[in-house]
Structures are given as structure tokens and as C-alpha cells.
Amino acid sequence: LLLSLTQVDRATSPLPVHGDAWPSLDQILSTLTFQAGFNTSIVVIGTTLLGVAAGIIGVFALLRRRALVCDALSHATLPGIALAFIAAAVLGADGRTLPVLLSGAAVTGVLGVVAIQLILRFTRLREDAAIGIVLSVFFGIGIVLLSVIQQMPTGNAGGLRQFIYGQTAAMSVADAGLMGAIALLACLATVLLLKEFAVVCFNDAFARVCGWPVSLVDLGIMALVVLVTVAGLQAVGLLLVVAMLIVPSVAARFWTERLWLLVIIAGVIGGLSGYLGAATSALLPRKPAGGVIVLTSGVIFMISMICAPARGVLAASWRRFRLRLRIAGEHILEEAYEHREADGQASLSAAQLRALARLRGWPRGLRGVLVVILRLRGNLTQTTDGGIVLTSQGRLAGARISRNHRLWEQYLISYADIAPSHVDWSVDQVEHVLSEPLVRELEAALERAGTEVPA
Amino acid sequence: MSDAMSTFVTLDLAPLLAAVFASLACGLLGNFLVLRRESLMGDAISHSVLPGLVIAFLLTGTRSPMVMFIGAAVAGVATVVLVELVKRLGRVEPGAAMGVVFSVLFALGVLLIRQAAENVDLDADCVLHGDLEAMALYWFPPTEWDAFLTWSTLASLPRQVLTLGVVLIVSLLFVGIFYKELRITSFDPALATSQGIHAGAMHLVLMILVAIATVASFEAVGSILVIAMLICPAATARLFTDRLRSQIIASAVFAVGAGVLGYFAASLVPALFVEEATVNAAGMIVIVAGLLLVVGAIASPSHGLLAAVIRRRRLARGIAVDDLLAALFRLHETGQTELTRQRLAPMLPGRVLDTAAAQAAAQGLVRAEADSIALTPEGLEAAADIVRRHRLWESYLVSEAGVAPDHVHDIAEMLEHVTVQPRTGPATDPHGRPIPPSES
Numbered sequence: 004l005l006l007s008l009t010q011v012d013r014a015t016s017p018l019p020v021h022g023d024a025w026p027s028l029d030q031i032l033s034t035l036t037f038q039a040g041f042n043t044s045i046v047v048i049g050t051t052l053l054g055v056a057a058g059i060i061g062v063f064a065l066l067r068r069r070a071l072v073c074d075a076l077s078h079a080t081l082p083g084i085a086l087a088f089i090a091a092a093v094l095g096a097d098g099r100t101l102p103v104l105l106s107g108a109a110v111t112g113v114l115g116v117v118a119i120q121l122i123l124r125f126t127r128l129r130e131d132a133a134i135g136i137v138l139s140v141f142f143g144i145g146i147v148l149l150s151v152i153q154q155m156p157t158g159n160a161g162g163l164r165q166f167i168y169g170q171t172a173a174m175s176v177a178d179a180g181l182m183g184a185i186a187l188l189a190c191l192a193t194v195l196l197l198k199e200f201a202v203v204c205f206n207d208a209f210a211r212v213c214g215w216p217v218s219l220v221d222l223g224i225m226a227l228v229v230l231v232t233v234a235g236l237q238a239v240g241l242l243l244v245v246a247m248l249i250v251p252s253v254a255a256r257f258w259t260e261r262l263w264l265l266v267i268i269a270g271v272i273g274g275l276s277g278y279l280g281a282a283t284s285a286l287l288p289r290k291p292a293g294g295v296i297v298l299t300s301g302v303i304f305m306i307s308m309i310c311a312p313a314r315g316v317l318a319a320s321w322r323r324f325r326l327r328l329r330i331a332g333e334h335i336l337e338e339a340y341e342h343r344e345a346d347g348q349a350s351l352s353a354a355q356l357r358a359l360a361r362l363r364g365w366p367r368g369l370r371g372v373l374v375v376i377l378r379l380r381g382n383l384t385q386t387t388d389g390g391i392v393l394t395s396q397g398r399l400a401g402a403r404i405s406r407n408h409r410l411w412e413q414y415l416i417s418y419a420d421i422a423p424s425h426v427d428w429s430v431d432q433v434e435h436v437l438s439e440p441l442v443r444e445l446e447a448a449l450e451r452a453g454t455e456v457p458a
Numbered sequence: 459m460s461d462a463m464s465t466f467v468t469l470d471l472a473p474l475l476a477a478v479f480a481s482l483a484c485g486l487l488g489n490f491l492v493l494r495r496e497s498l499m500g501d502a503i504s505h506s507v508l509p510g511l512v513i514a515f516l517l518t519g520t521r522s523p524m525v526m527f528i529g530a531a532v533a534g535v536a537t538v539v540l541v542e543l544v545k546r547l548g549r550v551e552p553g554a555a556m557g558v559v560f561s562v563l564f565a566l567g568v569l570l571i572r573q574a575a576e577n578v579d580l581d582a583d584c585v586l587h588g589d590l591e592a593m594a595l596y597w598f599p600p601t602e603w604d605a606f607l608t609w610s611t612l613a614s615l616p617r618q619v620l621t622l623g624v625v626l627i628v629s630l631l632f633v634g635i636f637y638k639e640l641r642i643t644s645f646d647p648a649l650a651t652s653q654g655i656h657a658g659a660m661h662l663v664l665m666i667l668v669a670i671a672t673v674a675s676f677e678a679v680g681s682i683l684v685i686a687m688l689i690c691p692a693a694t695a696r697l698f699t700d701r702l703r704s705q706i707i708a709s710a711v712f713a714v715g716a717g718v719l720g721y722f723a724a725s726l727v728p729a730l731f732v733e734e735a736t737v738n739a740a741g742m743i744v745i746v747a748g749l750l751l752v753v754g755a756i757a758s759p760s761h762g763l764l765a766a767v768i769r770r771r772r773l774a775r776g777i778a779v780d781d782l783l784a785a786l787f788r789l790h791e792t793g794q795t796e797l798t799r800q801r802l803a804p805m806l807p808g809r810v811l812d813t814a815a816a817q818a819a820a821q822g823l824v825r826a827e828a829d830s831i832a833l834t835p836e837g838l839e840a841a842a843d844i845v846r847r848h849r850l851w852e853s854y855l856v857s858e859a860g861v862a863p864d865h866v867h868d869i870a871e872m873l874e875h876v877t878v879q880p881r882t883g884p885a886t887d888p889h890g891r892p893i894p895p896s897e898s
Binding site: 065068070071073074122125126127128129131132134135136138139140142143144145146147149150151154168242243245246249250253256257290291293294295296297298300301304308314316319 | 492495496497498500501505544547548549550551553554555556557558561562564565566568569572680682683685686688689690693696697724728732735736737738740741742743744745747748751755761763
């Protein structure tokens with residue numbers, strides 16, 4: 004790149020020089036609402052469909068852990084494009100027709116996937132190395148073939164280079180139509196095969212035992228991936244088409260644990276990125292659609308990863324924080340309950356509270372917060388000297404935790420053969436998550452074994 | 459200096475050096491990526507340094523190598539950290555995490571490049587496959603050998619060659635000095651940590667070097683060669699050896715071999731078909747590296763396909779001979795010393811019987827006539843040996859492993875071929891047949 008960043012005179016720049024003129028609001032609105040001419044609308048609709056198809060099929064590629072196989076596949080399409088062009092030129096046909104080039108791309112793409120399987124089957128190399136080898140060697144073959152085309156009398160590889168980085172601007176209506184049609188086909192096939200895909204993705208061993216043709220279904224998934232990849236070559240280019248497959252599905256994964264919802268969300272994210280990318284690139288000619296599409300889905304991915312309520316980072320840390328607070332609070336109740344007097348009065352002095360905080364390694368300030376929370380919940384009252392006294396409700400809660408502790412302890416000693424001196428630590432973590440039914444089961448198990456059940 | 463030599467030096471020496479330096483530097487570092495099962499980190503980094511370079515350029519306005527290297531190193535570290543973050547915080551599987559991070563960063567780089575193209579010519583294609591051939595135009599070497607090894611000549615080499623030379627030296631030093639640390643952190647990071655070696659830090663430094671090698675190679679050989687050289691030579695070497703030291707040496711040989719062969723193939727092979735034709739040299743080097751790997755996968759004496767086929771063949775033949783001898787011995791026990799082939803047919807399928815009989819006859823273990831087979835004295839000894847092993851295994855399986863007597867035959871049938879013979883043991887097997895005594 005040091006070389007490629009060569010400063011050149013503006014006048015001799017090979018790139019058309021545009022001002023950074025932003026399109027007017029009218030232009031933006033008309034493009035987004037498909038009013039900006041037939042061609043633009045077709046390209047935008049086609050790219051949107053492609054985004055939806057890639058998002059949907061990407062879910063299954065992701066669940067089958069094939070994300071990077073898709074990357075190798077898309078790189079492996081380059082020699083196919085070049086070979087198809089050469090073959091057509093040798094036969095005297097126009098090599099630049101899209102169906103011819105895309106068929107070539109599909110053939111070598113599939114060959115690439117087959118090559119990965121062969122390397123895995125017949126050598127000791129691991130999947131990462133196999134993917135990297137296929138990706139780079141196939142792409143190298145493609146580069147060499149492109150340089151061959153450059154030297155052919157009829158050849159001009161210029162038209163082919165758009166497949167590397169993608170160029171929606173160069174698409175004809177027929178091209179966009181073809182892309183949209185392939186995408187639509189892939190969508191339909193996925194929806195029809197949803198059940199088969201789901202079974203294989205969740206438990207392939209179980210599916211095989213139940214008589215499902217697992218390899219055939221896998222083949223179907225990869226075939227759809229090939230279709231989508233090939234369809235996306237012209238719009239986003241082979242370097243970025245893999246992102247259209249995996250980014251939406253990884254982003255959607257943060258929002259839900261249900262497969263059908265995952266498919267829908269991934270489709271929506273993919274479609275939205277495709278739509279925005281194609282529209283932006285129609286408005287700003289120097290913004291390549293591929294980049295905008297991937298960046299849009301990248302932003303959605305970031306938002307999803309941080310904010311999604313199901314598996315997002317914020318939601319997960321909030322849940323962890325709440326659990327930590329609850330456990331710490333329960334430790335106070337338990338400790339106070341175990342220090343109860345003969346008359347049933349359970350209390351802790353300020354010094355005892357401090358000792359508990361030190362023992363549990365609570366950060367400074369947490370002790371005060373916990374006491375306030377427990378008081379607001381009606382579990383304890385505060386004394387004037389900084390100590391606490393449990394209310395009847397607090398005593399009940401403390402009794403329950405204390406009993407859970409001893410139940411689990413008894414269970415570990417009598418069933419898991421753990422030395423009595425070693426049980427305490429692990430019990431401290433388990434006592435908070437024992438559910439009611441589990442407590443009943445423990446009681447029953449201990450009774451059966453003739454062990455004393457804690458009161 | 460002869461004319462041909464002078465033409466070679468003028469036209470080919472500089473690009474050839476660049477190709478070999480880049481291949482060797484990447485090939486060395488790649489060993490540890492392949493071992494860590496992070497081969498694709500090279501792929502990821504070579505995609506994601508793009509925004510690092512453009513941002514470094516946009517911030518400073520210069521393209522000096524130092525600025526570019528810092529941009530690349532920062533981007534490399536950012537990639538590693540982001541992949542790790544997405545993997546851990548997002549609970550995303552490693553492959554997908556890597557794919558998301560590098561493709562989004564690459565998209566950012568592509569957009570930024572177009573943005574910056576306002577005042578610089580950014581040839582995105584060049585990033586992919588480099589421009590080795592153009593390098594010859596920048597260098598006017600001395601015409602006499604004596605003048606070669608002087609500082610001024612070396613300093614007049616194209617900048618890309620010098621940069622790659624420095625990167626190669628740094629990689630060599632890194633691998634040489636930190637060999638022990640790299641080895642232990644690659645194989646067992648937990649053990650490394652317990653020994654006081656910071657596994658994470660070694661990982662980061664390795665990734666920074668990969669990023670720097672990527673950038674240094676970009677303009678000369680292109681990113682595709684970097685990705686291939688980070689994986690192919692090390693993977694090929696892994697097919698030949700199980701020792702890290704010999705793997706590194708072998709990978710260096712393969713890297714240099716691919717660089718030299720590929721470079722010359724690019725200009726010589728097409729010329730066979732069309733006069734004066736050449737193809738992209740970086741691409742050709744990658745193809746040669748791939749071919750070396752295919753050859754290694756097929757022909758490696760230790761892990762190759764051919765070797766495996768031959769080993770299996772040999773084992774199968776040895777087992778067939780064992781089976782023939784054992785069958786003859788069992789019939790011998792019943793008093794039949796000369797056997798027709800028909801009598802043996804139920805025990806050994808025809809084709810196996812023929813090859814086994816020929817093999818055993820060649821070893822002097824049986825006398826094979828047109829349709830009768832008999833054990834020689836040596837053959838009888840060898841056959842007693844095999845049956846002894848078989849029956850010893852049967853009695854072991856029944857008495858020690860608790861297998862039912864009517865189930866042990868098939869297991870013993872497999873184990874009899876691969877065991878050394880114990881000296882003592884019971885006199886009869888679980889079915890009451892005598893176990894032939896040990897010879898010695």
C-alpha cells in the first residue's frame with residue numbers, strides 16, 4: 004500500500020473526480036422510496052433481496068460453524084470467473100455476460116469447499132489451515148488468470164475486477180434482476196427447508212440417528228451459500244460478500260434464542276443493510292455499495308452486541324450484577340439468622356457486619372447499599388449503633404438459606420463423598436440457586452439414606 | 459559479468475529478493491500461527507490493517523514507512539483485541555467472531571480509501587497482488603561483481619526490498635531469541651503462564667509482527683501472497699515432521715523454494731505457450747506454494763497419503779500371511795499336514811489366499827504346489843508362534859478382562875498380529891486347546 008498511496012496530480016487521476024456534494028433531501032427521499040428511476044430502483048430492490056437471502060442462509064452457515072468456510076468459498080470464485088471469461092473468449096462468445104461468469108464462479112467455489120474437505124480428510128492439517136490454504140491458493144490462481152487475460156489479444160480484465168470489490172453502479176437492469184431472482188430463490192428454498200436445517204443445526208448426531216440425511220442437508224446449506232455468494236459477487240465483491248452472510252446472523256444471535264426469530268431478525272438486518280448500502284451508493288457514486296452494506300450491518304452488530312436484551316453485553320452484566328447483589332444480601336440474612344439468640348431475635352452488630360464484608364471480600368460501600376436494600380424490602384431494621392435486626396420476614400428468608408446450605412452440605416457428604424471439612428466453600432455458591440423442587444428432592448434423598456434432615 | 463547474468467541482475471534480482479524475503483519472513487511467523495490453530499489470524503490481520511494504514515495516512519499526511527508500520531501494528535493489535543472481545547463478551551464462536559471483525563474493518567478501510575482517493579491514488583488492486591515486476595524499473599545495479607557487496611549498492615536497492623529485508627531480520631531475531639517462549643506458549647499457554655512467561659504478551663507480539671510483515675509485503679508482493687505464505691509453508695512442513703525445530707527449517711526451505719520457483723515460473727511457463735508472455739509473479743508463487751503442499755500431502759514419507767497406503771498394504775499383507783499360517787497350523791493340529799486350496803477356502807478368501815501363499819512361500823514358510831499347501835519346518839515354528847499369541851490373548855481376555863469365552867476369538871484375532879510374545883503363560887486356552895509352548 005505504501006506504493007499504492009502514490010500521490011498523483013488531480014488532473015491525471017484515473018478516478019473520476021467528484022466534489023463532495025451531498026445529494027439533496029429530495030434525491031435521498033426519492034431513492035429510498037424507489038422513485039429515482041427504474042434502474043436505480045431495480046438495483047436497490049435486488050440488493051435488498053440479496054441482503055435478506057444472505058442474512059437468512061447465513062444463520063445456518065453460522066450454526067453449522069461454517070462462517071470462515073464461506074470466506075474461502077467466496078475467494079475461490081475468482082479463478083472460476085476468470086476461467087469462464089477465457090473459455091468464452093476462446094469459443095468466440097462475449098465473455099462478459101453475467102450468467103457465464105457466475106456459473107464459472109459457482110463451479111470453482113464448490114471446488115474450493117471440496118478441497119477443504121479433502122485436506123481435512125486426507126492430511127493431518129486442521130480446519131483453520133485448510134481454509135487458509137484454499138482461500139489463498141485459489142485466489143492466487145485467480146490473480147494469475149487475471150494477468151493472463153490482461154495479455155490476451157481480446158482480453159481486458161478491467162470488467163472482471165469489479166467482482167473483487169463489487170460495483171453496483173456498473174450493474175445493468177438484467178444483472179440486478181438476475182441477482183434478485185437468485186436471492187429470492189435462496190430465500191424460498193431456506194423457508195421450505197427450515198425444519199430440515201433446524202434439526203441438523205441443533206444436533207447433527209441425533210438427526211443422523213433419527214435417519215435424517217445429514218450430509219445431504221449440509222450439502223443443501225452449502226449450495227444455498229454458493230448461490231447467495233455468486234449472486235452477491237457483482238454488487239458487493241467477493242472480498243466482502245462473506246460479511247453479508249455472517250454479520251447479520253451473528254448480530255441477530257444477540258436478540259433471541261429461538262431459531263425462527265433468529266432467521267427473521269437476520270433477514271431483516273441483512274435486508275436493511277442491503278437497502279441502505281445500495282441506496283447510499285446510488286446517491287454518492289464514490290461510496291462502494293459493498294463497504295456501506297457491511298459497515299451498516301457492522302454498526303447494527305455493535306448495537307446488538309451491547310444493547311440486545313437477550314444476550315447483549317449490557318443485559319448480561321446487569322443480570323450478573325443483580326445476582327451478585329442478591330447473593331450478598333442473602334449472606335447477610337444467613338449470617339444474622341445463624342447468630343440468633345435463644346428468644347429467636349436475629350441481629351448483627353456493626354462490627355460483625357464489617358467482619359462479614361471483609362470475609363466475603365465485598366468492595367467498599369457495598370455493605371451499606373445491601374443493608375439499605377434489605378431494609379426497603381422489609382427484611383431488617385437498622386439499630387442506632389449501625390447494627391441490624393431481622394424482621395420476621397427476614398428471619399424466614401435467613402432460615403430458608405441456612406437450611407439450603409445444610410441440606411446441600413449433607414447431600415455432598417453422604418452422596419458425593421466429599422470430606423466434611425471441604426464442603427463449605429462450594430456450598431456457599433450453590434445454596435442461592437437451589438429451587439423449591441430441588442430442595443424437596445434433597446429432603447427425600449436424605450430421608451431415604453437415613454441421614455438426619457436439617458430442621 | 460556475462461550478458462545473460464547482467465540482464466538477470468538488472469531485471470530480476472530486486473523483485474526476486476523481495477519475493478524471497480517476504481516469503482521467508484511470513485513462512486517463519488506462520489509456523490506459530492498454524493500450531494496455535496490461528497492460521498486465519500493472518501488472513502484477518504491482512505484485511506484489517508487496511509483501515510489502520512488509511513487512518514495513519516489521513517492523520518499524518520505522510521506515507522513514511524514508520525507511520526505505516528505504526529498504523530499497521532495498531533490495527534493488528536486492535537484486530538486481536540476486538541476478536542477476543544467479541545468472542546468473550548458476545549459468546550460468539552471464534553470463526554464467526556474473526557469473520558465479523560475483519561470484514562467490517564476491511565469494509566471501513568475500503569470506504570476510507572475511496573474517501574482519501576480525493577488527493578491520492580489508491581490502487582486497491584495493488585494491495586491484493588502487488589507489483590513485483592515494476593520493481594525492476596527502479597533499480598540500476600552495478601555492472602561488475604566487485605561493486606556488489608558495498609554499502610552504496612545495498613543502499614541503492616529499491617526501498618521495498620530494504621524494508622522487507624529489515625522485516626525478515628526482525629522476524630528471524632524474534633523467532634531465534636524467543637524460540638523457547640514461542641514454543642511453550644504455542645503448545646501449552648497455561649504451563650507457560652505457570653513458568654512466568656506471559657502467554658498473552660507473546661501472542662500480541664507475534665500478531666504485531668504478522669501485521670508488520672503484512673504491510674511490508676503489501677506493495678511488493680500483495681496481501682494474497684502474505685496470507686498464503688503465513689500458512690502454506692508451515693502446513694507443508696507439518697506434513698513432514700513432528701518436531702518444531704525441523705518444522706521451522708523445513709518451512710523456511712519451502713518458503714524460499716516457492717518464492718524462487720514461483721518467480722521464475724511466472725516468466726518462463728507462459729513463454730512456452732506465447733512468446734514474451736508473463737503472468738503475475740505473486741500469484742504464481744502462491745500457486746507453487748500450494749503445489750508444494752499437495753506434493754507433500756501425497757508424498758511425505760511420514761504423513762503422506764502414499765506412505766499411508768503403503769503402510770496399510772504392508773500391514774494387510776502381513777496379517778494375511780499370519781492368518782494363512784494360523785489356519786494351516788490349526789489343520790495341522792488335527793493331523794492334516796498337506797492341504798488343498800479347497801480345504802483352506804472357507805478360512806481365507808481366494809485372492810487373499812493366493813497373495814498370502816505366494817508371500818509365505820517366498821519367505822520359505824510354506825511349500826505351495828499347484829493346489830496344495832504345506833508348512834515347512836520354519837513355517838511350523840512361525841505358525842505355532844501366532845497361534846500361541848492368539849490363545850494367550852484369549853485366556854488373558856477371559857481371566858483378566860472378564861470377557862465371555864465365546865466372545866474372545868474375534869478380539870484375539872485382531873490382537874495376535876501386533877503383540878510381542880510373553881515367555882510364560884497358561885497351558886490351555888479357554889476353549890481347552892493347548893497353547894503351543896514358547897520356543898526359547
